[in-house]
Amino acid sequence: MKALEDMAERMGISKLILMENAGLQLAEIIKKRYASIPSKKITIICGSGNNGGDGLVCARHLLEFSDDITICLLNIDGKLKTDEIRTNWNRINKIKNIKKIEFFQNSNFLDACKYEINRCDIIIDALFGTGLHGNLKEQFANVINQINKSGKSIVAVDVPSGLSPLDGSISGDVVKAELTVTFHKSKDGLLDKDEITGEIVIVDIGIPPELENNL
Ligand SMILES: NC(=O)c1ccc[n+]([C@@H]2O[C@H](COP(=O)([O-])OP(=O)(O)OC[C@H]3O[C@@H](n4cnc5c(N)ncnc54)[C@H](OP(=O)(O)O)[C@@H]3O)[C@@H](O)[C@H]2O)c1
Structure with a gap:
Protein backbone atom coordinates (compact mmCIF):
# COMPACT_ATOMS: atom_id res chain seq x y z
CA MET A 1 0.00 0.00 0.00
CA LYS A 2 2.86 2.35 0.81
CA ALA A 3 4.43 1.74 -2.62
CA LEU A 4 1.08 2.33 -4.34
CA GLU A 5 0.53 5.49 -2.34
CA ASP A 6 4.00 6.77 -3.34
CA MET A 7 3.39 5.99 -7.02
CA ALA A 8 0.01 7.73 -6.90
CA GLU A 9 1.68 10.76 -5.36
CA ARG A 10 4.23 10.88 -8.18
CA MET A 11 1.25 11.04 -10.60
CA GLY A 12 -0.10 14.05 -8.72
CA ILE A 13 -2.65 12.15 -6.62
CA SER A 14 -1.49 13.32 -3.23
CA LYS A 15 -1.76 11.42 0.05
CA LEU A 16 -4.10 14.17 1.19
CA ILE A 17 -6.46 13.37 -1.71
CA LEU A 18 -6.29 9.65 -0.91
CA MET A 19 -7.04 10.40 2.74
CA GLU A 20 -10.00 12.57 1.78
CA ASN A 21 -11.34 9.78 -0.45
CA ALA A 22 -10.79 7.20 2.30
CA GLY A 23 -12.57 9.25 4.98
CA LEU A 24 -15.44 10.13 2.64
CA GLN A 25 -15.99 6.51 1.56
CA LEU A 26 -15.85 5.37 5.17
CA ALA A 27 -18.48 7.94 6.15
CA GLU A 28 -20.73 6.89 3.25
CA ILE A 29 -20.62 3.25 4.37
CA ILE A 30 -21.39 4.21 7.97
CA LYS A 31 -24.32 6.43 6.93
CA LYS A 32 -25.87 3.61 4.90
CA ARG A 33 -25.26 0.87 7.43
CA TYR A 34 -26.51 2.75 10.50
CA ALA A 35 -29.22 4.85 8.81
CA SER A 36 -32.02 3.32 10.86
CA ASN A 75 -1.26 11.93 20.51
CA ILE A 76 0.88 10.23 23.10
CA ASP A 77 4.26 11.27 21.65
CA GLY A 78 3.00 14.85 21.37
CA LYS A 79 3.76 14.80 17.66
CA LEU A 80 1.31 14.05 14.88
CA LYS A 81 3.27 11.78 12.54
CA THR A 82 2.35 13.00 9.07
CA ASP A 83 1.50 16.19 7.16
CA GLU A 84 -1.86 14.68 6.24
CA ILE A 85 -3.07 14.17 9.81
CA ARG A 86 -1.71 17.58 10.81
CA THR A 87 -3.67 19.24 7.99
CA ASN A 88 -6.84 17.42 8.93
CA TRP A 89 -6.44 18.13 12.63
CA ASN A 90 -6.19 21.85 11.79
CA ARG A 91 -9.36 21.56 9.71
CA ILE A 92 -11.25 19.72 12.44
CA ASN A 93 -10.25 22.30 15.02
CA LYS A 94 -12.14 24.94 13.03
CA ILE A 95 -15.41 22.97 13.25
CA LYS A 96 -17.36 23.90 16.38
CA ASN A 97 -19.89 21.07 16.11
CA ILE A 98 -17.32 18.35 16.68
CA LYS A 99 -16.10 17.74 20.22
CA LYS A 100 -12.35 17.19 20.32
CA ILE A 101 -10.19 15.81 23.10
CA GLU A 102 -6.44 15.53 22.54
CA PHE A 103 -4.47 13.35 24.90
CA PHE A 104 -0.76 13.50 25.57
CA GLN A 105 1.63 11.19 27.40
CA ASN A 106 0.78 12.20 30.93
CA SER A 107 -2.89 12.86 30.60
CA ASN A 108 -5.31 10.49 32.22
CA PHE A 109 -6.91 9.60 28.93
CA LEU A 110 -8.38 6.28 29.90
CA ASP A 111 -11.16 7.78 32.04
CA ALA A 112 -12.08 10.39 29.44
CA CYS A 113 -11.98 7.84 26.62
CA LYS A 114 -14.03 5.43 28.72
CA TYR A 115 -16.70 8.09 29.22
CA GLU A 116 -16.91 8.87 25.50
CA ILE A 117 -16.83 5.18 24.53
CA ASN A 118 -19.66 4.33 26.90
CA ARG A 119 -21.97 7.21 26.02
CA CYS A 120 -21.88 6.75 22.24
CA ASP A 121 -23.70 4.39 19.86
CA ILE A 122 -21.00 3.86 17.26
CA ILE A 123 -17.24 3.68 17.87
CA ILE A 124 -14.89 4.26 14.97
CA ASP A 125 -11.48 2.67 15.56
CA ALA A 126 -8.85 4.79 13.77
CA LEU A 127 -6.02 4.09 16.20
CA PHE A 128 -3.64 1.96 14.11
CA GLY A 129 -3.83 0.74 10.54
CA THR A 130 -1.10 -0.54 8.27
CA GLY A 131 1.55 1.40 10.22
CA LEU A 132 1.37 -0.88 13.28
CA HIS A 133 4.61 -2.59 14.30
CA GLY A 134 5.70 -4.37 17.47
CA ASN A 135 3.78 -4.69 20.70
CA LEU A 136 1.19 -2.20 21.85
CA LYS A 137 1.97 -0.10 24.90
CA GLU A 138 -0.28 -0.68 27.89
CA GLN A 139 -2.05 2.66 27.41
CA PHE A 140 -3.30 1.64 23.98
CA ALA A 141 -4.14 -1.87 25.13
CA ASN A 142 -6.33 -0.38 27.89
CA VAL A 143 -8.27 1.73 25.40
CA ILE A 144 -8.73 -1.27 23.11
CA ASN A 145 -10.10 -3.25 26.07
CA GLN A 146 -12.59 -0.49 26.82
CA ILE A 147 -13.71 -0.42 23.20
CA ASN A 148 -14.25 -4.19 23.18
CA LYS A 149 -16.09 -4.18 26.52
CA SER A 150 -18.46 -1.39 25.47
CA GLY A 151 -21.00 -3.51 23.57
CA LYS A 152 -21.32 -0.70 21.01
CA SER A 153 -21.20 -0.96 17.23
CA ILE A 154 -17.50 -0.91 16.35
CA VAL A 155 -16.24 0.05 12.92
CA ALA A 156 -12.54 -0.44 12.17
CA VAL A 157 -10.76 1.85 9.74
CA ASP A 158 -8.67 -0.13 7.24
CA VAL A 159 -7.47 -2.71 9.82
CA PRO A 160 -8.75 -3.38 13.38
CA SER A 161 -6.17 -1.84 15.72
CA GLY A 162 -3.75 -4.43 17.04
CA LEU A 163 -4.05 -6.79 14.06
CA SER A 164 -1.04 -7.06 11.77
CA PRO A 165 -2.16 -6.29 8.21
CA LEU A 166 0.73 -8.38 6.91
CA ASP A 167 0.16 -11.75 8.56
CA GLY A 168 -2.85 -11.41 10.86
CA SER A 169 -0.78 -11.78 14.01
CA ILE A 170 -1.99 -10.01 17.16
CA SER A 171 0.32 -8.07 19.44
CA GLY A 172 -1.63 -8.65 22.67
CA ASP A 173 -4.87 -6.75 22.32
CA VAL A 174 -6.97 -6.20 19.25
CA VAL A 175 -10.15 -4.30 18.47
CA LYS A 176 -13.04 -6.64 17.67
CA ALA A 177 -15.09 -4.88 15.03
CA GLU A 178 -18.48 -5.66 13.53
CA LEU A 179 -17.40 -3.93 10.34
CA THR A 180 -13.98 -3.22 8.81
CA VAL A 181 -13.81 -0.71 5.98
CA THR A 182 -10.55 -1.32 4.21
CA PHE A 183 -9.01 0.77 1.46
CA HIS A 184 -8.15 -0.08 -2.12
CA LYS A 185 -7.87 -3.83 -1.59
CA SER A 186 -7.97 -6.34 1.23
CA LYS A 187 -4.85 -7.03 3.30
CA ASP A 188 -3.46 -10.52 3.87
CA GLY A 189 -3.79 -10.14 7.64
CA LEU A 190 -7.56 -9.66 7.38
CA LEU A 191 -8.15 -13.07 5.84
CA ASP A 192 -10.09 -15.60 7.94
CA LYS A 193 -10.25 -13.29 10.95
CA ASP A 194 -14.01 -12.76 10.98
CA GLU A 195 -14.22 -12.67 14.77
CA ILE A 196 -11.90 -9.63 14.71
CA THR A 197 -12.75 -7.88 11.45
CA GLY A 198 -16.49 -8.56 11.31
CA GLU A 199 -17.78 -7.90 7.81
CA ILE A 200 -15.10 -6.50 5.49
CA VAL A 201 -16.00 -3.84 2.96
CA ILE A 202 -13.35 -2.79 0.46
CA VAL A 203 -13.62 0.74 -0.89
CA ASP A 204 -11.97 2.47 -3.80
CA ILE A 205 -9.96 5.55 -2.80
CA GLY A 206 -8.82 6.57 -6.27
CA ILE A 207 -5.52 4.68 -6.66
CA PRO A 208 -5.39 3.80 -10.39
CA PRO A 209 -5.47 -0.04 -10.65
CA GLU A 210 -2.77 0.03 -13.36
CA LEU A 211 -0.25 1.02 -10.69
CA GLU A 212 -0.50 -2.57 -9.37
CA ASN A 213 1.44 -3.65 -12.48
CA ASN A 214 4.46 -1.69 -11.29
CA LEU A 215 4.72 -3.40 -7.90
N1 LIG B 1 -2.00 3.60 1.63
C1 LIG B 1 -2.90 4.46 1.21
O1 LIG B 1 -3.10 4.68 0.02
C2 LIG B 1 -3.69 5.19 2.23
C3 LIG B 1 -4.53 6.16 1.79
C4 LIG B 1 -5.31 6.81 2.71
C5 LIG B 1 -5.21 6.50 4.04
N2 LIG B 1 -4.36 5.55 4.48
C6 LIG B 1 -4.35 5.25 5.91
O2 LIG B 1 -3.07 5.33 6.46
C7 LIG B 1 -2.88 4.21 7.33
C8 LIG B 1 -1.43 4.01 7.56
O3 LIG B 1 -0.96 5.17 8.22
P1 LIG B 1 0.45 5.29 8.90
O4 LIG B 1 1.46 4.62 8.05
O5 LIG B 1 0.63 6.74 9.23
O6 LIG B 1 0.34 4.43 10.22
P2 LIG B 1 -0.83 4.19 11.28
O7 LIG B 1 -1.36 2.83 11.03
O8 LIG B 1 -1.73 5.34 11.30
O9 LIG B 1 -0.01 4.15 12.64
C9 LIG B 1 0.27 5.37 13.32
C10 LIG B 1 1.56 5.39 14.02
O10 LIG B 1 1.53 4.50 15.11
C11 LIG B 1 2.84 4.27 15.53
N3 LIG B 1 2.95 2.89 15.99
C12 LIG B 1 3.10 1.79 15.24
N4 LIG B 1 3.11 0.68 16.03
C13 LIG B 1 2.97 1.12 17.29
C14 LIG B 1 2.88 0.46 18.54
N5 LIG B 1 3.00 -0.85 18.65
N6 LIG B 1 2.70 1.21 19.65
C15 LIG B 1 2.59 2.54 19.57
N7 LIG B 1 2.67 3.24 18.41
C16 LIG B 1 2.85 2.53 17.28
C17 LIG B 1 3.72 4.51 14.32
O11 LIG B 1 4.65 5.54 14.65
P3 LIG B 1 6.18 5.18 14.90
O12 LIG B 1 6.65 4.45 13.68
O13 LIG B 1 6.79 6.53 15.11
O14 LIG B 1 6.18 4.31 16.12
C18 LIG B 1 2.75 4.98 13.23
O15 LIG B 1 3.25 6.11 12.53
C19 LIG B 1 -3.66 3.12 6.64
O16 LIG B 1 -3.99 2.04 7.48
C20 LIG B 1 -4.87 3.86 6.16
O17 LIG B 1 -5.85 3.91 7.19
C21 LIG B 1 -3.58 4.92 3.59
Whole structure:
Protein backbone atom coordinates (compact mmCIF):
# COMPACT_ATOMS: atom_id res chain seq x y z
CA MET A 1 0.00 0.00 0.00
CA LYS A 2 2.86 2.35 0.81
CA ALA A 3 4.43 1.74 -2.62
CA LEU A 4 1.08 2.33 -4.34
CA GLU A 5 0.53 5.49 -2.34
CA ASP A 6 4.00 6.77 -3.34
CA MET A 7 3.39 5.99 -7.02
CA ALA A 8 0.01 7.73 -6.90
CA GLU A 9 1.68 10.76 -5.36
CA ARG A 10 4.23 10.88 -8.18
CA MET A 11 1.25 11.04 -10.60
CA GLY A 12 -0.10 14.05 -8.72
CA ILE A 13 -2.65 12.15 -6.62
CA SER A 14 -1.49 13.32 -3.23
CA LYS A 15 -1.76 11.42 0.05
CA LEU A 16 -4.10 14.17 1.19
CA ILE A 17 -6.46 13.37 -1.71
CA LEU A 18 -6.29 9.65 -0.91
CA MET A 19 -7.04 10.40 2.74
CA GLU A 20 -10.00 12.57 1.78
CA ASN A 21 -11.34 9.78 -0.45
CA ALA A 22 -10.79 7.20 2.30
CA GLY A 23 -12.57 9.25 4.98
CA LEU A 24 -15.44 10.13 2.64
CA GLN A 25 -15.99 6.51 1.56
CA LEU A 26 -15.85 5.37 5.17
CA ALA A 27 -18.48 7.94 6.15
CA GLU A 28 -20.73 6.89 3.25
CA ILE A 29 -20.62 3.25 4.37
CA ILE A 30 -21.39 4.21 7.97
CA LYS A 31 -24.32 6.43 6.93
CA LYS A 32 -25.87 3.61 4.90
CA ARG A 33 -25.26 0.87 7.43
CA TYR A 34 -26.51 2.75 10.50
CA ALA A 35 -29.22 4.85 8.81
CA SER A 36 -32.02 3.32 10.86
CA ILE A 37 -30.55 3.38 14.37
CA PRO A 38 -32.49 5.80 16.59
CA SER A 39 -29.51 7.42 18.30
CA LYS A 40 -26.38 8.29 16.36
CA LYS A 41 -23.76 9.39 18.86
CA ILE A 42 -20.32 8.69 17.43
CA THR A 43 -16.93 8.45 19.14
CA ILE A 44 -13.87 8.31 16.91
CA ILE A 45 -10.66 7.06 18.54
CA CYS A 46 -7.76 8.38 16.49
CA GLY A 47 -4.06 7.58 16.60
CA SER A 48 -1.36 10.01 15.51
CA GLY A 49 -0.71 8.59 12.01
CA ASN A 50 -2.69 8.45 8.81
CA ASN A 51 -5.16 5.89 10.12
CA GLY A 52 -6.13 8.57 12.64
CA GLY A 53 -6.22 11.07 9.77
CA ASP A 54 -8.81 8.93 7.98
CA GLY A 55 -10.92 9.07 11.15
CA LEU A 56 -10.68 12.88 11.21
CA VAL A 57 -11.80 13.19 7.58
CA CYS A 58 -14.66 10.77 8.24
CA ALA A 59 -15.85 12.98 11.13
CA ARG A 60 -16.30 15.94 8.75
CA HIS A 61 -18.31 13.84 6.34
CA LEU A 62 -20.58 12.57 9.12
CA LEU A 63 -21.72 16.02 10.23
CA GLU A 64 -25.06 15.80 8.37
CA PHE A 65 -25.63 12.32 9.81
CA SER A 66 -24.87 12.96 13.47
CA ASP A 67 -25.00 16.02 15.67
CA ASP A 68 -22.99 14.30 18.40
CA ILE A 69 -19.49 13.44 17.22
CA THR A 70 -16.51 13.23 19.56
CA ILE A 71 -12.92 12.72 18.52
CA CYS A 72 -10.44 11.31 21.04
CA LEU A 73 -6.98 11.89 19.55
CA LEU A 74 -4.31 9.82 21.26
CA ASN A 75 -1.26 11.93 20.51
CA ILE A 76 0.88 10.23 23.10
CA ASP A 77 4.26 11.27 21.65
CA GLY A 78 3.00 14.85 21.37
CA LYS A 79 3.76 14.80 17.66
CA LEU A 80 1.31 14.05 14.88
CA LYS A 81 3.27 11.78 12.54
CA THR A 82 2.35 13.00 9.07
CA ASP A 83 1.50 16.19 7.16
CA GLU A 84 -1.86 14.68 6.24
CA ILE A 85 -3.07 14.17 9.81
CA ARG A 86 -1.71 17.58 10.81
CA THR A 87 -3.67 19.24 7.99
CA ASN A 88 -6.84 17.42 8.93
CA TRP A 89 -6.44 18.13 12.63
CA ASN A 90 -6.19 21.85 11.79
CA ARG A 91 -9.36 21.56 9.71
CA ILE A 92 -11.25 19.72 12.44
CA ASN A 93 -10.25 22.30 15.02
CA LYS A 94 -12.14 24.94 13.03
CA ILE A 95 -15.41 22.97 13.25
CA LYS A 96 -17.36 23.90 16.38
CA ASN A 97 -19.89 21.07 16.11
CA ILE A 98 -17.32 18.35 16.68
CA LYS A 99 -16.10 17.74 20.22
CA LYS A 100 -12.35 17.19 20.32
CA ILE A 101 -10.19 15.81 23.10
CA GLU A 102 -6.44 15.53 22.54
CA PHE A 103 -4.47 13.35 24.90
CA PHE A 104 -0.76 13.50 25.57
CA GLN A 105 1.63 11.19 27.40
CA ASN A 106 0.78 12.20 30.93
CA SER A 107 -2.89 12.86 30.60
CA ASN A 108 -5.31 10.49 32.22
CA PHE A 109 -6.91 9.60 28.93
CA LEU A 110 -8.38 6.28 29.90
CA ASP A 111 -11.16 7.78 32.04
CA ALA A 112 -12.08 10.39 29.44
CA CYS A 113 -11.98 7.84 26.62
CA LYS A 114 -14.03 5.43 28.72
CA TYR A 115 -16.70 8.09 29.22
CA GLU A 116 -16.91 8.87 25.50
CA ILE A 117 -16.83 5.18 24.53
CA ASN A 118 -19.66 4.33 26.90
CA ARG A 119 -21.97 7.21 26.02
CA CYS A 120 -21.88 6.75 22.24
CA ASP A 121 -23.70 4.39 19.86
CA ILE A 122 -21.00 3.86 17.26
CA ILE A 123 -17.24 3.68 17.87
CA ILE A 124 -14.89 4.26 14.97
CA ASP A 125 -11.48 2.67 15.56
CA ALA A 126 -8.85 4.79 13.77
CA LEU A 127 -6.02 4.09 16.20
CA PHE A 128 -3.64 1.96 14.11
CA GLY A 129 -3.83 0.74 10.54
CA THR A 130 -1.10 -0.54 8.27
CA GLY A 131 1.55 1.40 10.22
CA LEU A 132 1.37 -0.88 13.28
CA HIS A 133 4.61 -2.59 14.30
CA GLY A 134 5.70 -4.37 17.47
CA ASN A 135 3.78 -4.69 20.70
CA LEU A 136 1.19 -2.20 21.85
CA LYS A 137 1.97 -0.10 24.90
CA GLU A 138 -0.28 -0.68 27.89
CA GLN A 139 -2.05 2.66 27.41
CA PHE A 140 -3.30 1.64 23.98
CA ALA A 141 -4.14 -1.87 25.13
CA ASN A 142 -6.33 -0.38 27.89
CA VAL A 143 -8.27 1.73 25.40
CA ILE A 144 -8.73 -1.27 23.11
CA ASN A 145 -10.10 -3.25 26.07
CA GLN A 146 -12.59 -0.49 26.82
CA ILE A 147 -13.71 -0.42 23.20
CA ASN A 148 -14.25 -4.19 23.18
CA LYS A 149 -16.09 -4.18 26.52
CA SER A 150 -18.46 -1.39 25.47
CA GLY A 151 -21.00 -3.51 23.57
CA LYS A 152 -21.32 -0.70 21.01
CA SER A 153 -21.20 -0.96 17.23
CA ILE A 154 -17.50 -0.91 16.35
CA VAL A 155 -16.24 0.05 12.92
CA ALA A 156 -12.54 -0.44 12.17
CA VAL A 157 -10.76 1.85 9.74
CA ASP A 158 -8.67 -0.13 7.24
CA VAL A 159 -7.47 -2.71 9.82
CA PRO A 160 -8.75 -3.38 13.38
CA SER A 161 -6.17 -1.84 15.72
CA GLY A 162 -3.75 -4.43 17.04
CA LEU A 163 -4.05 -6.79 14.06
CA SER A 164 -1.04 -7.06 11.77
CA PRO A 165 -2.16 -6.29 8.21
CA LEU A 166 0.73 -8.38 6.91
CA ASP A 167 0.16 -11.75 8.56
CA GLY A 168 -2.85 -11.41 10.86
CA SER A 169 -0.78 -11.78 14.01
CA ILE A 170 -1.99 -10.01 17.16
CA SER A 171 0.32 -8.07 19.44
CA GLY A 172 -1.63 -8.65 22.67
CA ASP A 173 -4.87 -6.75 22.32
CA VAL A 174 -6.97 -6.20 19.25
CA VAL A 175 -10.15 -4.30 18.47
CA LYS A 176 -13.04 -6.64 17.67
CA ALA A 177 -15.09 -4.88 15.03
CA GLU A 178 -18.48 -5.66 13.53
CA LEU A 179 -17.40 -3.93 10.34
CA THR A 180 -13.98 -3.22 8.81
CA VAL A 181 -13.81 -0.71 5.98
CA THR A 182 -10.55 -1.32 4.21
CA PHE A 183 -9.01 0.77 1.46
CA HIS A 184 -8.15 -0.08 -2.12
CA LYS A 185 -7.87 -3.83 -1.59
CA SER A 186 -7.97 -6.34 1.23
CA LYS A 187 -4.85 -7.03 3.30
CA ASP A 188 -3.46 -10.52 3.87
CA GLY A 189 -3.79 -10.14 7.64
CA LEU A 190 -7.56 -9.66 7.38
CA LEU A 191 -8.15 -13.07 5.84
CA ASP A 192 -10.09 -15.60 7.94
CA LYS A 193 -10.25 -13.29 10.95
CA ASP A 194 -14.01 -12.76 10.98
CA GLU A 195 -14.22 -12.67 14.77
CA ILE A 196 -11.90 -9.63 14.71
CA THR A 197 -12.75 -7.88 11.45
CA GLY A 198 -16.49 -8.56 11.31
CA GLU A 199 -17.78 -7.90 7.81
CA ILE A 200 -15.10 -6.50 5.49
CA VAL A 201 -16.00 -3.84 2.96
CA ILE A 202 -13.35 -2.79 0.46
CA VAL A 203 -13.62 0.74 -0.89
CA ASP A 204 -11.97 2.47 -3.80
CA ILE A 205 -9.96 5.55 -2.80
CA GLY A 206 -8.82 6.57 -6.27
CA ILE A 207 -5.52 4.68 -6.66
CA PRO A 208 -5.39 3.80 -10.39
CA PRO A 209 -5.47 -0.04 -10.65
CA GLU A 210 -2.77 0.03 -13.36
CA LEU A 211 -0.25 1.02 -10.69
CA GLU A 212 -0.50 -2.57 -9.37
CA ASN A 213 1.44 -3.65 -12.48
CA ASN A 214 4.46 -1.69 -11.29
CA LEU A 215 4.72 -3.40 -7.90
N1 LIG B 1 -2.00 3.60 1.63
C1 LIG B 1 -2.90 4.46 1.21
O1 LIG B 1 -3.10 4.68 0.02
C2 LIG B 1 -3.69 5.19 2.23
C3 LIG B 1 -4.53 6.16 1.79
C4 LIG B 1 -5.31 6.81 2.71
C5 LIG B 1 -5.21 6.50 4.04
N2 LIG B 1 -4.36 5.55 4.48
C6 LIG B 1 -4.35 5.25 5.91
O2 LIG B 1 -3.07 5.33 6.46
C7 LIG B 1 -2.88 4.21 7.33
C8 LIG B 1 -1.43 4.01 7.56
O3 LIG B 1 -0.96 5.17 8.22
P1 LIG B 1 0.45 5.29 8.90
O4 LIG B 1 1.46 4.62 8.05
O5 LIG B 1 0.63 6.74 9.23
O6 LIG B 1 0.34 4.43 10.22
P2 LIG B 1 -0.83 4.19 11.28
O7 LIG B 1 -1.36 2.83 11.03
O8 LIG B 1 -1.73 5.34 11.30
O9 LIG B 1 -0.01 4.15 12.64
C9 LIG B 1 0.27 5.37 13.32
C10 LIG B 1 1.56 5.39 14.02
O10 LIG B 1 1.53 4.50 15.11
C11 LIG B 1 2.84 4.27 15.53
N3 LIG B 1 2.95 2.89 15.99
C12 LIG B 1 3.10 1.79 15.24
N4 LIG B 1 3.11 0.68 16.03
C13 LIG B 1 2.97 1.12 17.29
C14 LIG B 1 2.88 0.46 18.54
N5 LIG B 1 3.00 -0.85 18.65
N6 LIG B 1 2.70 1.21 19.65
C15 LIG B 1 2.59 2.54 19.57
N7 LIG B 1 2.67 3.24 18.41
C16 LIG B 1 2.85 2.53 17.28
C17 LIG B 1 3.72 4.51 14.32
O11 LIG B 1 4.65 5.54 14.65
P3 LIG B 1 6.18 5.18 14.90
O12 LIG B 1 6.65 4.45 13.68
O13 LIG B 1 6.79 6.53 15.11
O14 LIG B 1 6.18 4.31 16.12
C18 LIG B 1 2.75 4.98 13.23
O15 LIG B 1 3.25 6.11 12.53
C19 LIG B 1 -3.66 3.12 6.64
O16 LIG B 1 -3.99 2.04 7.48
C20 LIG B 1 -4.87 3.86 6.16
O17 LIG B 1 -5.85 3.91 7.19
C21 LIG B 1 -3.58 4.92 3.59
